[in-house]
Structure formats: structure tokens, C-alpha cells
Amino acid sequence: MSLDIQLPPRERLLQAAVELLANSDGAPVSTRKITELAGVTAPTLYHHFGDKEGLFDAVVAVGFEQYVASEMDLAPTGKPLDDVRSMWDQHVRFGIEQPHLYLVMFGKVRPGNRSNRVSEAEALLREKIDRAAESGHLNVPPADAVRSILAANIGVTLMLISEPETERNFELSDMTRDAVITAVSSDAGIADSATPVETSSVVVAAIALNAALESSNPQQLSNTEMKMFLEWLHRISKDS
Amino acid sequence: MSLDIQLPPRERLLQAAVELLANSDGAPVSTRKITELAGVTAPTLYHHFGDKEGLFDAVVAVGFEQYVASEMDLAPTGKPLDDVRSMWDQHVRFGIEQPHLYLVMFGKVRPGNRSNRVSEAEALLREKIDRAAESGHLNVPPADAVRSILAANIGVTLMLISEPETERNFELSDMTRDAVITAVSSDAGIADSATPVETSSVVVAAIALNAALESSNPQQLSNTEMKMFLEWLHRISKDS
DNA sequence: CTAGCACCTATAGCATTGCTATATGAAGAG
DNA sequence: CTCTTCATATAGCAATGCTATAGGTGCTAG
Numbered sequence: 215m216s217l218d219i220q221l222p223p224r225e226r227l228l229q230a231a232v233e234l235l236a237n238s239d240g241a242p243v244s245t246r247k248i249t250e251l252a253g254v255t256a257p258t259l260y261h262h263f264g265d266k267e268g269l270f271d272a273v274v275a276v277g278f279e280q281y282v283a284s285e286m287d288l289a290p291t292g293k294p295l296d297d298v299r300s301m302w303d304q305h306v307r308f309g310i311e312q313p314h315l316y317l318v319m320f321g322k323v324r325p326g327n328r329s330n331r332v333s334e335a336e337a338l339l340r341e342k343i344d345r346a347a348e349s350g351h352l353n354v355p356p357a358d359a360v361r362s363i364l365a366a367n368i369g370v371t372l373m374l375i376s377e378p379e380t381e382r383n384f385e386l387s388d389m390t391r392d393a394v395i396t397a398v399s400s401d402a403g404i405a406d407s408a409t410p411v412e413t414s415s416v417v418v419a420a421i422a423l424n425a426a427l428e429s430s431n432p433q434q435l436s437n438t439e440m441k442m443f444l445e446w447l448h449r450i451s452k453d454s
Numbered sequence: 455m456s457l458d459i460q461l462p463p464r465e466r467l468l469q470a471a472v473e474l475l476a477n478s479d480g481a482p483v484s485t486r487k488i489t490e491l492a493g494v495t496a497p498t499l500y501h502h503f504g505d506k507e508g509l510f511d512a513v514v515a516v517g518f519e520q521y522v523a524s525e526m527d528l529a530p531t532g533k534p535l536d537d538v539r540s541m542w543d544q545h546v547r548f549g550i551e552q553p554h555l556y557l558v559m560f561g562k563v564r565p566g567n568r569s570n571r572v573s574e575a576e577a578l579l580r581e582k583i584d585r586a587a588e589s590g591h592l593n594v595p596p597a598d599a600v601r602s603i604l605a606a607n608i609g610v611t612l613m614l615i616s617e618p619e620t621e622r623n624f625e626l627s628d629m630t631r632d633a634v635i636t637a638v639s640s641d642a643g644i645a646d647s648a649t650p651v652e653t654s655s656v657v658v659a660a661i662a663l664n665a666a667l668e669s670s671n672p673q674q675l676s677n678t679e680m681k682m683f684l685e686w687l688h689r690i691s692k693d694s
Numbered sequence: 695c696t697a698g699c700a701c702c703t704a705t706a707g708c709a710t711t712g713c714t715a716t717a718t719g720a721a722g723a724g
Numbered sequence: 725c726t727c728t729t730c731a732t733a734t735a736g737c738a739a740t741g742c743t744a745t746a747g748g749t750g751c752t753a754g
Contacts, residue, residue: 223732240564245712255733256713262731266712313565323561324480325553328616354629361613361623362630369609373601376568383601389594390602390634397633423663434689446675446683463703485741495704496742502702506741 224262226252231273235314245269270318277315278331281308285338294346295399301342302367302391305335309371310382316375320368332368336360351399359398366394423447464502466492471513475554485509510558517555518571521548525578534586535639541582542607542631545575549611550622556615560608572608576600591639599638606634660690 221229230252234243245266249259263269284304290297309316319331343356343363352359370390374382435443461469470492474483485506489499503509524544530537549556559571583596583603592599610630614622675683 240567242711244710246710257734258732260713317563317565321563323557323612323616325557325615326618327480328618332613332616358623358625358629361626362610362633365609365613365626366606366630366634367609369605369607369612370602372563372609373572373605375565376563376572378566378568383598385598386601386605389598389637390606393602393634393637394606394630396637397629423660435686439686443683443686446679482740484739486739497705497744498703500742 223252223254223258227254227259227262227269228273228276231269232276235273235318236312238314240314240317274315274319274331277312278319278334281305282338284308290345294342294349295351295395297342298339298346298363298395299391301339302363302395303387305367306371306374306384306387309375313375316371320372332364336364339364346399353400354398362398363394366390463492463494463498467494467499467502467509468513468516471509472516475513475558476552478554480554480557514555514559514571517552518559518574521545522578524548530585534582534589535591535635537582538579538586538603538635539631541579542603542635543627545607546611546614546624546627549615553615556611560612572604576604579604586639593640594638602638603634606630660687663687 227248230248231243234247234251245256245259248269249256259266259269263272281304285301291300309320320329320335322329340356340360343352343359346352347356347359370387374384374387377383467488470488471483474487474491485496485499488509489496499506499509503512521544525541531540549560560569560575562569580596580600583592583599586592587596587599610627614624614627617623
């Protein structure tokens with residue numbers, strides 16, 4: 215089983231944990247499998263890491279360093295909010311590429327007991343947000359901005375992870391990212407109450423689309439397609 | 455231990471599970487404690503619910519019905535986006551008031567394996583969003599709006615739950631809520647350089663028409679024509 | 695009334711889990 | 725050579741989810 219070359223047992227345990235965690239599709243990984251794969255016995259694990267969570271913490275710490283390192287690679291662009299955007303994207307990418315690590319870090323929520331990793335991620339984001347605040351790009355207190363962005367970021371990442379790979383739609387990430395960032399930024403104010411169009415019939419909607427199409431010609435349809443499309447649109451607008 | 459009045463064992467199991475879940479501060483609840491409190495033995499549990507998850511599913515179903523019921527109490531205001539806002543608030547409130555139930559419902563994420571509860575919540579939200587789309591309040595395809603809002607909603611709720619009660623700041627919820635809803639709504643344009651206003655109105659109208667067509671099928675087009683028409687409509691709503 | 699039948703519950707126990715009390719080995723210090 | 729210290733192994737405990745099997749319990753058919 216233990217195909218590892220001779221390394222210090224501590225390292226072999228870490229390596230085994232990472233490997234099993236990566237191939238277990240999110241199912242719980244037992245200490246026995248880990249020690250077996252590492253070619254060690256139980257007390258060795260507990261001698262080095264205290265308990266199972268200690269081992270996972272160590273594993274996560276390694277993963278988190280990669281995460282932080284990838285954040286640091288992103289040089290400041292001079293536009294702090296763009297840096298925040300990059301950070302969001304890195305966060306999502308990390309979650310998608312290492313879902314098991316990500317779930318160990320952010321997946322298990324306990325009431326009234328925030329995980330260390332959340333605090334660490336918050337601190338990382340806080341740095342960038344502070345820079346945005348300094349240069350007057352922020353609309354709300356930095357702490358609020360950080361919490362809102364991070365909450366949405368984690369929510370989106372968890373949702374993407376939970377979706378089958380085939381139907382993952384990353385527009386979800388971009389859209390939500392820009393939504394929360396725009397909301398906390400002073401660059402563009404959020405307008406509130408508006409004038410709803412109370413009518414909801416097919417005819418009215420068709421007419422509206424027709425009018426909109428006349429003032430701007432989108433490129434998604436060819437000329438012949440557009441011609442036919444408008445013809446049908448006209449027919450629909452006639453009556454219902 | 456079993457202080458319950460004589461009820462059918464199935465009900466006593468449910469009741470015991472709820473009670474233990476509520477008093478366990480998020481720690482795992484064992485089947486033995488449940489059966490002990492219910493005054494039953496193990497096979498009874500497995501006879502009625504299949505396995506532990508089945509029991510929790512049943513518990514959650516009850517909780518979810520409360521959740522849905524509280525949603526339904528909110529009469530439509532005529533402003534669909536306000537209804538969406540109420541729904542968000544109800545979601546958060548439910549999570550705060552019953553964190554253990556909430557965590558069973560939305561807390562355990564598995565890669566590529568979305569939970570039923572997420573799908574159900576999505577369907578509930580989808581209804582309201584569709585109404586917003588029908589009346590031209592939506593900026594993006596309803597499916598995208600729903601996912602974005604729900605992801606942020608869950609993310610915010612999880613974050614609030616994980617925070618100590620004393621320092622819970624509900625502004626986080628309001629802020630994020632308005633951010634994502636504003637982003638998907640056409641009532642107040644996001645100052646986003648990527649989406650010029652002219653095409654935006656086309657997109658809005660196309661989305662509204664699409665939603666309207668789904669709720670009433672007009673007879674002016676044949677089946678094949680309608681199919682192609684919808685295909686093009688979809689392409690137009692995708693934005694450019 | 696009784697025999698059969700379906701449904702529900704209990705006895706007892708298995709395999710796996712995280713973890714540990716205790717012992718054994720090796721390596722340096724005196 | 726002895727003694728201490730660190731690291732690993734032997735063996736096993738208590739708790740977990742779950743089940744093979746058997747025992748009631750009530751209903752319907754004869």
C-alpha cells in the first residue's frame with residue numbers, strides 16, 4: 215500500500231492525507247486509511263498532529279499557503295477594486311481546482327464558531343479593500359465590504375462546487391462578483407426605487423422587444439435570421 | 455429519558471431528532487441518543503426512515519415546510535423584486551432562528567452533488583423571479599438571476615450563523631441582498647462599462663418576452679417556428 | 695374462535711470510526 | 725554502561741451507523 219519513498223513519517227502522513235482527500239469525492243476519510251497508506255500506525259499520527267483535525271489543519275495550511283501565494287502573484291494593478299476582483303476569481307478558482315481542500319477550509323460551518331480559515335481569508339481581502347478605501351473608492355465601512363464580498367464569494371464557490379462539472383456556469387461568479395463589488399464601491403451608486411412596467415402580456419413584451427431592436431441592431435442573428443425573427447415577432451404582436 | 459407522551463414511534467423519533475438537533479450546538483447527533491430519547495430501539499428507526507440521513511431528511515422536510523409556509527404568508531406586493539427581497543429576508547431569518555436545521559439543509563456541500571434542498575429553494579425563488587421577468591424587471595436570464603441570488607443568500611446566511619450572536623451585523627444581509635438584486639434587475643442600471651444601455655433594453659425586452667411566452671403559448675406560430683423563434687430569442691438574451 | 699398474515703418492534707451483535715494506555719526501540723548525554 | 729528522551733508499535737476501548745434474526749401485535753379469513 216505505502217508506495218511512498220522513505221520520507222519522515224510526518225510528511226508521509228500529510229502526503230497520504232492529501233492523496234486520499236483528493237480521491238474520495240468528498241466522502242469522509244478515515245485515519246486508518248491514512249495511516250495505512252502512509253505505512254504508519256495510529257499513535258504516530260496522534261503523536262505528530264494531536265488528532266484528526268490537527269492533521270487536516272496541517273494539510274489545509276499547506277493548501278492555504280498555495281492559495282495565498284497565488285494571491286500574492288497578482289501584482290497590484292493600481293486600481294484596488296480590480297485587485298479585489300482578481301482576488302475573487304482566485305478564490306473561486308482555488309475552490310474549483312481543489313474542492314476537497316476548499317471544503318475542509320470553508321465547508322463545515324458551526325453556529326457561533328467561525329473557522330480560522332474564514333478569518334484568514336477575511337484578513338487577506340481586508341488588505342486590498344483597505345487600499346480601495348484609502349483612495350476613496352469605497353462606499354461603506356471596509357469591514358462591511360469585506361464581509362459582504364467574502365460571504366458572496368464563499369457562497370458562489372460552494373454552489374459551483376456542488377454543481378456537476380458539466381453544467382458549471384462561471385457567469386454566476388462574474389455576475390455576483392461585480393454585483394457586490396459595485397455595491398460597496400463609490401464609483402457607481404446603486405439606484406433604488408424605480409418604475410415597474412406593470413404590464414406582462416406577451417403582446418406588450420413583443421412590442422417592447424420590437425421597439426428595442428429597431429434602435430439597436432444586435433449581432434447575434436444574421437440578416438436573414440433577423441428578418442424572419444422580426445416577421446414572427448410582428449405576427450405575435452398582432453393579437454394573442 | 456423519554457418524556458414524550460405516547461405518540462406513534464415515528465413521530466417520537468422525529469420529535470427527538472428535532473430536540474437533540476436543537477440542543478447540540480451543531481455537534482453531530484447520534485442515532486443512539488435519538489432512539490434513547492424517543493424510547494425506541496435502533497431497528498425501529500431504520501424501519502421507518504431507512505437510515506440516519508432519511509430521518510434527517512424527514513426532519514428537514516418539516517422544517518422546510520415551515521420555511522415555505524412563511525414564504526407563502528408574504529402576499530405578493532405587486533412589485534416582484536420586493537417579493538424577492540422578502541424572500542431573501544425570510545431565508546436569512548430561518549437560518550438564524552434554526553441554525554441546526556439550516557445547516558442540515560444547506561451546510562454539507564459535496565462536489566458535483568447538489569442537495570435536494572438547494573434545488574427546492576431554487577424552485578421557490580425561481581417562481582418570484584419569473585414574475586419579475588414577465589413584467590420586465592429582469593436584466594439577465596431568470597436562471598442566472600436565481601443562482602446568483604441564492605448563492606449569495608446562502609453564503610450570507612452561513613456567515614451570519616458562523617458568527618457569534620453578539621456581533622451579528624444584519625446590515626451585511628441587507629447590503630448584499632440589494633447588491634445582487636439590483637445587479638439582475640433592469641430597474642436601476644448597473645454602471646457597468648460592459649453593458650451599453652441600448653443593447654440592455656433589447657436584452658430586457660427579450661427576457662420579458664421569453665418569460666411571457668413560457669406562461670402562455672400563442673397560436674400564431676407553428677411548433678417548428680416557435681422552436682426556432684425561441685432559439686433566436688435565447689441568443690439575443692445572451693447579450694453580446 | 696382460531697389460523698394465518700402483515701406490520702411493527704426488540705435482542706443481540708457486526709464492522710468501522712477516532713483515539714489511547716502501555717510497551718518497545720533507537721539515539722544521544724553523563 | 726546507564727539513563728533520559730523521542731518516536732513508533734501492540735493491542736484495545738468506547739462510540740458510531742447499521743442489520744440479521746426473532747418476537748410480539750393486531751387484523752382478516754375460514
